[in-house]
Amino acid sequence: MDGQPIPVIIDCDTGVDDALALLFAVRHPGLDLRAVTCVAGNTDVDGVVRNTLTVLEQAGAPAVPVARGAERPLLEPARPAPVHGADGMGDLGLPAPTRTAVDIDAVSLLRREILASPRPVTLIPTAPLTNIALLLRTHPEVTGNIERIVFMGGAVATGNATPVAEFNVWHDPEAAAILLTAGVPITMYGLDVFQQVVVDGAEVHRLRASAEPGTRLAGELLAHRPAHQGEPPQAEEAGGLGDAGAVCAVADPQGITTRRLPVEVSLAPGPTRGQTIVDRRLRPGESEIHEGGRERALVDVALEVNADRYVKLYLETVAR
Numbered sequence: 001m002d003g004q005p006i007p008v009i010i011d012c013d014t015g016v017d018d019a020l021a022l023l024f025a026v027r028h029p030g031l032d033l034r035a036v037t038c039v040a041g042n043t044d045v046d047g048v049v050r051n052t053l054t055v056l057e058q059a060g061a062p063a064v065p066v067a068r069g070a071e072r073p074l075l076e077p078a079r080p081a082p083v084h085g086a087d088g089m090g091d092l093g094l095p096a097p098t099r100t101a102v103d104i105d106a107v108s109l110l111r112r113e114i115l116a117s118p119r120p121v122t123l124i125p126t127a128p129l130t131n132i133a134l135l136l137r138t139h140p141e142v143t144g145n146i147e148r149i150v151f152m153g154g155a156v157a158t159g160n161a162t163p164v165a166e167f168n169v170w171h172d173p174e175a176a177a178i179l180l181t182a183g184v185p186i187t188m189y190g191l192d193v194f195q196q197v198v199v200d201g202a203e204v205h206r207l208r209a210s211a212e213p214g215t216r217l218a219g220e221l222l223a224h225r226p227a228h229q230g231e232p233p234q235a236e237e238a239g240g241l242g243d244a245g246a247v248c249a250v251a252d253p254q255g256i257t258t259r260r261l262p263v264e265v266s267l268a269p270g271p272t273r274g275q276t277i278v279d280r281r282l283r284p285g286e287s288e289i290h291e292g293g294r295e296r297a298l299v300d301v302a303l304e305v306n307a308d309r310y311v312k313l314y315l316e317t318v319a320r
Helices: 016-027 045-058 106-116 130-138 140-145 167-171 173-179 201-208 213-223 244-251 286-291 307-318
Strands: 006-012 031-038 066-068 121-125 146-152 186-189 256-265 276-278 297-305
Touching (some): 016 244, 016 307, 031 106, 031 244, 066 106, 121 244, 130 140, 173 256, 186 244, 186 256, 201 213
Parallel strands (some): 031 066
16 A cells, blocks of 8 residues: 555445544545445344434534435345334434535446546445445446455355344345446455454443444444344343444444355345355366356455454544
8 A cells, every 4th residue: 555545435325433433534534435325124224324424423524425326126125124214323313414525326326436536436335225226337437447346245154134044135136136246356244253353341331431423322232233133132231333334444444354255145035135145165166067057247255353353443533
């Protein structure tokens, strides 16, 4: 690296952990957040826009352009995630934003900011991949100025939306399949590492006691984000960083261990729909021997994370 900040764009469905990711991105000196685009996922897209604008204002970054994107997946209806509360933000009662989204759609903003960037952009989708798929299909020329796509999604082992499918990929599997054919380097920050990065209760308490609005908001969000899925949130207990870990992985890629592996998305109806099928075999199996190999995208899949390193990085950054 030459010491200049990495230009990044976050595509999100701002619920609680997307908000944690935004707080980190606007405060890390090594990242230049050029835009934020919004998509239906954790809540409806208008709620996502509202939440995103509120978080940016609380973080002291009101100038970052925000755009409204797709209000439903490519083929299916939207299916919001109730774990994030009625407003998608843990029902914290945050103030309404004082500004509005830009007057162009998310795909147009993505195209504009990617092509205008003097350095190749890193895209960080932390949401269903509908906007990204529409961008890639409508404006394929943008890939010439994309350094990498680091997406929070998928799982090697266990899903959360279904036993095998992670929510963001399950919400729009066709869009995820399009992402994998983008023709640029891709890192998958999936549930296997997502669930390991946890801030302990003492640090959550310290953040909540801060007089600085953005730092305090990080604590409030963590307090409403239980460390273990399925458990009810309990104030000032440990909270998982979730999506924010993917942004940490852009700022500090040495904190994750990846392997370049073939990945495909199950698109068939039934219990495997939305599964990211990650091939960790050392040699071809009988299927390939008898039927021939299929072309599959090679993805840098995060298999391990230095959780303590990312927690320290996150806490130092949001307290700036």
